Structure formats: C-alpha cells, structure tokens
Amino acid sequence: MLLAIDAGNTNLVFALVEDGVIRARWRIATDPRRTADQYAVWLHQLLELEGFTRADVDAVIIGTVVPRALHNLEVLATKYFGVEPLVAGQGEADWGIELDVVEPRSVGADRALNAIAAHALHEGDLIVVDFGTATTFDLIDYDGAYKGGIIAPGINLSLDALVSAAAKLPRIAIEAPTERSVIGRTTEDQMHIGIFWGYVAMMEGLIERMKAEVGRPVKVVATGGLAVLFDQHSEMFDVIEPDLTIQGLAMLHARSVQAD
Structure with a gap:
C-alpha cells in the first residue's frame, strides 16, 4: 500500500492509497521542526485506529512545497517504513509533463x-x-x-x-x-x-x-x-x-x- 504525503505550507496530508483508491487520510499542521520520530508516533496511532499497521505500507511518495520539511519525512519513510521514498519532481518521480513557463x-x-x-x-x-x-x-x-x-x-x-x-x-x-x-x-x-x-x-x-x-x-x-x-x-x-x-x-x- 502506498503512503502519499502532501506537505503544504499550512497542513500536511498523509493518505493510504491502494490500487488508486484512497483508503484513509490524516491531516496535521505543517511544522518543519517536527521530527521523524514525532511523525511516526502520531501516524502509528492513526494507522491502528483505521485497522492498518506499518507493515501495510510498502511504498512512500512525498510532494512538498516546504523544503525544510522534506528531510524528516524522508527519514520517516526509511526508518519507520523501511522504504526509500520517491520525491515528486525528482529522479524516478520526474513530472513527466511539460511545464511551459519561464521558470x-x-x-x-x-x-x-x-x-x-x-x-x-x-x-x-x-x-x-x-x-x-x-x-x-x-x-x-x-x-x-x-x-x-x-x-x-x-x-x-x-x-x-x-x-x-x-x-x-x-x-x-x-x-x-x-x-x-x-x-x-x-x-x-x-x-x-x-x-x-x-x-x-x-x-x-x-x-x-x-x-x-x-x-x-x-x-x-x-x-x-x-x-x-x-x-x-x-x-x-x-x-x-x-x-x-x-x-x-x-x-x-x-x-x-x-x-x-
């Protein structure tokens, strides 16, 4: 199951996606100082409440407009879910669409x-x-x-x-x-x-x-x-x-x- 993380300026949204269907979603206020350990404690409890475990997550992708939040989210993926996350717009997760703008x-x-x-x-x-x-x-x-x-x-x-x-x-x-x-x-x-x-x-x-x-x-x-x-x-x-x-x-x- 995919854990998709959308890190915005005000909120972060975590969603479990299976075969294109969103199975669960959670929201937390954006705070770049929040550590991977803090995310893990919070998310682990929410997973259990919805009937899921960390083992159900076998892939992570992160999209962020808050650069300072990225590192701790990557650590969350590797340390607590045992996967290397994809980062939207980078490497294998390149956009694949034309961005027809000046910059x-x-x-x-x-x-x-x-x-x-x-x-x-x-x-x-x-x-x-x-x-x-x-x-x-x-x-x-x-x-x-x-x-x-x-x-x-x-x-x-x-x-x-x-x-x-x-x-x-x-x-x-x-x-x-x-x-x-x-x-x-x-x-x-x-x-x-x-x-x-x-x-x-x-x-x-x-x-x-x-x-x-x-x-x-x-x-x-x-x-x-x-x-x-x-x-x-x-x-x-x-x-x-x-x-x-x-x-x-x-x-x-x-x-x-x-x-x-």
Whole structure:
C-alpha cells in the first residue's frame, strides 16, 4: 500500500492509497521542526485506529512545497517504513509533463501534481483552482502541459491580515453570509459580505479573464477544503475533486513503478 504525503505550507496530508483508491487520510499542521520520530508516533496511532499497521505500507511518495520539511519525512519513510521514498519532481518521480513557463523549477509541487491528476481525469483545456494558504489558478492545456496561472492570497490569509491590521474588527468564521443582501447592517455582517462575496467576485473575475485569454472551452476543476463551500454559492466550478493533489501523487508513483 502506498503512503502519499502532501506537505503544504499550512497542513500536511498523509493518505493510504491502494490500487488508486484512497483508503484513509490524516491531516496535521505543517511544522518543519517536527521530527521523524514525532511523525511516526502520531501516524502509528492513526494507522491502528483505521485497522492498518506499518507493515501495510510498502511504498512512500512525498510532494512538498516546504523544503525544510522534506528531510524528516524522508527519514520517516526509511526508518519507520523501511522504504526509500520517491520525491515528486525528482529522479524516478520526474513530472513527466511539460511545464511551459519561464521558470519551470519555480512551479510548486502541488500545482504540478494537480495538473497531472486533472489531465488524467478530465479532457480538454482545464483551469484548476486550489484553495490552500494561497489560492492558485492553473491552466492545463488539452495535451496536459502546465501553461501557468495565478497566485492570490488565500481567503484565511486575507481575513487574518484584515483582523490584524484593524484593531476593532472581530475575528469571524469563513462562511457564507446568512442574509442575501450585500449591504451589511452590523460590523460582522459587513465583514462576512466583504470576505465571502468579495472572494467569490475575485475568483469569478479571474476565471472569466483566463477563459477569455484561452479562447476555447475550458472546464474549471476545484480542489481544497473550501471548494465545496464556494461551490454551494456560485456556478464558477464545473467539478470538485477534493483529493486532486493526493491523486496526482498516486498517479506519479504508479507511473514511476511502470517505468521500472
């Protein structure tokens, strides 16, 4: 069974994948100081709760946008699972897709993995919207090449900046406003409207501009924790793929095994 590890700026996701099917997944806050031993204790308990053991894991692949976290994750794989991990984008786990941008090495692992999975799952030109620390908009053409995209502040990052900079504004949850009006009558309502509908307007505007630039029909694929929330209040997404990055890791691993 494959242990796929997606190390993002805010969270790390560990997923057990068998024959392309995600059997279990767990999430932990990203902390580059966390040691392989700490990961192992935490993960061992979660494996047991789901009815698995360390012996069930016979392969590990890591995708990371946090370079400082990589070493301890590699030690976790070798010391506690007895396998040499693949690292997405390196060696046998080279991307295998064209990164058609000025600086291919600057493309984040999560974005390349999303491109691999989205192209495998959907035909034609695609825009992938990924909700993370940043919200990214990536264009993948009908041949599967990564053509570039947009990086915008994530909605939580935007809210944190607003609350930190304005002393009297309260911290609010990320949720759709309860009232249909976009004219708030309280401070909290006004913040909900500005954060939520402002973010929807930003996304809709950027997606429409990308579509106009492509000039062909484009399918919009959304992934990340907030995709479902926004999908309930807008028609900008054609499909939700909640585990796109993990699927990309599993596909990359399968490709590397076949190449052997």
